[in-house]
Amino acid sequence: MTIPVTFWSYFAELAGCSETVVTVSASSTIDELLAALYQAHPALAELRRSTLIAVGVEYQDGEYVLKPGDHVSLFPPVQGG
Amino acid sequence: MTIPVTFWSYFAELAGCSETVVTVSASSTIDELLAALYQAHPALAELRRSTLIAVGVEYQDGEYVLKPGDHVSLFPPVQGG
């Protein structure tokens, strides 16, 4: 299945784009998606420990099992206020 | 010397007036003034422990030594806000 991934804030600059699509096998986890993504975008891999992950509008961690229709967002620590 | 004394809030109702004058000997303390005052206003004596005392616009305690021109205020706990 294909999963759209959006990069927010300076992650878009590091990725060189604000959105991409990653193809993963059915029932892949976010960790598996990230492994594929980081091959293409090594600059993001370096920030993995501080990366926040959302599916839709909810936070998720690496063990989340992806399903068709999921939209993943990756972003750095938030700075509202 | 004569010392004017003002009662604030419900102390005026208890005293039956909002202001009085107490005659004390030179170098009397506030405690001595209160002793004289409480003779005339026994209802105030009952609230002595929660009574706040000011001379002019500063808080003072019973050991303060009065001098001519001092103006004493007596009032219950404050309730601003």
Next chain:
Amino acid sequence: MKRFLSITRDPIDEAGLVANRTLSSGMGAAVYFSGVVRGQEGAEAIAALDYSCFVPMAEHQFHRLFDRLAERGSVESVRLVHRIGRVAVGESSLWIEVVSAHRAEAFGACQWVIDEMKQVVPIWKSPVTAAEASTSLNPNPTS
């Protein structure tokens, strides 16, 4: 530290006060508090509170608090308005603004001023029932 103090019988114009806020470019936080008269005083339903005040001493004691706040060095400005006389339920009796570089200081200072005020500033309140409010004007217009 800039300071503004008003002890007034007029309604507190909060929107106007906010519109007149000034702060320098290093300031990042403004905290406001508005204390509003509740419809209940203890178990009793009330229509208003009558606030009385020993004004010269209240002003002096507020400024002593502001002096202590200024010594901390982290607050750029404090503005405080305390209404006296009759204040109806739902109206503000106290308004405070503290401006500081950071929010923790501003929140802390605002709460500190209120806490200290309730210890030392000679202002008192007495409840006014609905019956009293409808049949009388403020009984102590000068207190």
Next chain:
Amino acid sequence: MKRFLSITRDPIDEAGLVANRTLSSGMGAAVYFSGVVRGQEGAEAIAALDYSCFVPMAEHQFHRLFDRLAERGSVESVRLVHRIGRVAVGESSLWIEVVSAHRAEAFGACQWVIDEMKQVVPIWKSPVTAAEASTSLNPNPTS
């Protein structure tokens, strides 16, 4: 619990928001916070901050915070406005009002919302220098 949330590119009309406050007769405290862009970001002098936001998620996460606040039961209303896009030094980027019966709850809840927001609401800021501010419009008008 009443709630109002706005994530907006428009300047925050604090005076207008204050003028529109509503509270029931049991409420005694309104606490406001205005977060203002400072002229310094770290060691660097700046002219503005550009705020970007993942809006649907930010709205969702704000409402999750409001849900948690509502569970406490002591807050009657919360109103929050977060400005996004370019916000000049001296202008407010965040405005919050919390109305409660007592001031301790209102102060606590207002600070809690800010603290939690800074953990979970997807908003980011990037500094704009004076040179950048004078030579360009907001480079990311839709972000």
